[in-house]
Amino acid sequence: MGIILILTNSSGGLYDFRNELLLRLLENHRVIISLPDQTKTAELMEEGCEIIETPINRRGMNPKEDMKLFMTYQRLIKQIRPDMVITYTIKPNIYGGFASRLLKVPYITTITGLGGAFDREGLFLKMIVHMYRAGLKKAECIFFQNAENRDIFSSYRIAGKKERMVSGSGVNLKRHFFEPYPVGVRTTFLFVGRVMKERGILEYLEAAVRLHREDIEFAVLGYCDEDYQEMLDEYTEKGIISQWGFHTEVHSYIAKADAIVVASFHEGMSNALIEAAATGRPVIASNISGCREAFEEEMTGFGFTPGNADDLIRAMEKFLALSKEERAHMGKAAREKMECEFDRDSVIDSYISEINTILYNS
The missing domain is CATH 3.40.50.2000 (Glycogen Phosphorylase B;)
Known part of the structure; x- marks a missing residue:
C-alpha cells in the first residue's frame, strides 16, 4: 500500500x-x-x-x-x-x-x-x-x-x-440528477458562488436593481468572501434580492431556480455551471474560458461579457423572453451535454x- x-x-x-x-x-x-x-x-x-x-x-x-x-x-x-x-x-x-x-x-x-x-x-x-x-x-x-x-x-x-x-x-451525474423544470409563474435567477468582486456580484446586483419587478426573483447562494454583507442586507430589505445563505449541499437550491447565473471574471472550470446543467437548468454565464466550455449559446444558456452589467442584463432579457417550455427544453439539452462531455x-x-x-x- x-x-x-x-x-x-x-x-x-x-x-x-x-x-x-x-x-x-x-x-x-x-x-x-x-x-x-x-x-x-x-x-x-x-x-x-x-x-x-x-x-x-x-x-x-x-x-x-x-x-x-x-x-x-x-x-x-x-x-x-x-x-x-x-x-x-x-x-x-x-x-x-x-x-x-x-x-x-x-x-x-x-x-x-x-x-x-x-x-x-x-x-x-x-x-x-x-x-x-x-x-x-x-x-x-x-x-x-x-x-x-x-x-x-x-x-x-x-x-x-x-x-x-x-x-x-x-460532475457527479447521480448526485446532481435531472430535476423537472419549475412550473411557477415567477422567474428565479440564482447567483451561485462566493460573494466577491471577481465573481461578478456587483454586476449581478445592478441587474437585479434594473430588472426588478414582482415576477422576477434574484437570489444569492454563497458566502461573503469580501465585505459585501451590508450591501446584500440592504438590497434584501428593499426586496431586490433574496439571500439563500451558504450551503454545502446545493442541488436542491439549484433545482428551485429557473436559471443559474455565474458572472466570474476568471474560472478554471465552473463547477456551479456544470452542476446546474446536470440538474437540467439553463445558465447565464460569463463568456470566458472555464465557463464557455460548459454551455452552448442559445441552446443550453446565454453568455455575456464579464464585468459588463449591460451585457448581463441583455442575456437575462433574452432568457426572460423565452416561454417555460423553451426554458425546459434548454435544461434538457444542458443535461445531455453534461452526460456526453462532463x-x-x-x-x-x-x-x-x-x-x-x-x-x-x-
Whole structure:
C-alpha cells in the first residue's frame, strides 16, 4: 500500500468535487490530506482519509506566511515520505510543488484557475511566473481544466514533464440528477458562488436593481468572501434580492431556480455551471474560458461579457423572453451535454491512469 499526500486549500472543495478520486485512491493507498479548514474533514476522515490541518492565507501574498507554508510542506513530506504528492489550487501548487521537487518526490498538479495573477504587469507578474516555473518544473503531469490556462502557461514557458486536459472536476451525474423544470409563474435567477468582486456580484446586483419587478426573483447562494454583507442586507430589505445563505449541499437550491447565473471574471472550470446543467437548468454565464466550455449559446444558456452589467442584463432579457417550455427544453439539452462531455467518472479515470503510470511504471 502506497502513501498519497494531497495538498489543497479547502476541505469543502476537495470533498464536493474530488471525493470520487479519493475513494478510488483509498482502495489501494493510504491517503493523507493537508488542508486549512474543518468544513468537510469529518466526512473525509469517516471515509478513511487522514487529515493534517495546515493554515493557508488564500487571499493575497504575504512573504512571511508563504515561506512558513513552504517550510510546512517540506516538513510534512520529509515526515510522511509519500510515494506521490497531489496538489490543487494556487499556493499548494506552487509551494507544495517546489517542496516536492526539492525532495525528489513525484507530484502531479491541477490548475483549477489562475485568478487575476496573469492580468498584472511588471515585477509582480515576473515574480508569479518565476514561482510557477519553480513549483511546476518537475511535475510528472499538470492537469488543465481549460485551454486558455494551458496556453497562458505555454506562453510564459511554465511547464512540467507532461500536461493533460480534463473537463474540470467533472460532475457527479447521480448526485446532481435531472430535476423537472419549475412550473411557477415567477422567474428565479440564482447567483451561485462566493460573494466577491471577481465573481461578478456587483454586476449581478445592478441587474437585479434594473430588472426588478414582482415576477422576477434574484437570489444569492454563497458566502461573503469580501465585505459585501451590508450591501446584500440592504438590497434584501428593499426586496431586490433574496439571500439563500451558504450551503454545502446545493442541488436542491439549484433545482428551485429557473436559471443559474455565474458572472466570474476568471474560472478554471465552473463547477456551479456544470452542476446546474446536470440538474437540467439553463445558465447565464460569463463568456470566458472555464465557463464557455460548459454551455452552448442559445441552446443550453446565454453568455455575456464579464464585468459588463449591460451585457448581463441583455442575456437575462433574452432568457426572460423565452416561454417555460423553451426554458425546459434548454435544461434538457444542458443535461445531455453534461452526460456526453462532463461525466466525473471519465475525469477520475484520467487521474488514475496517470497516477498508476507514475507509481508503477516509473
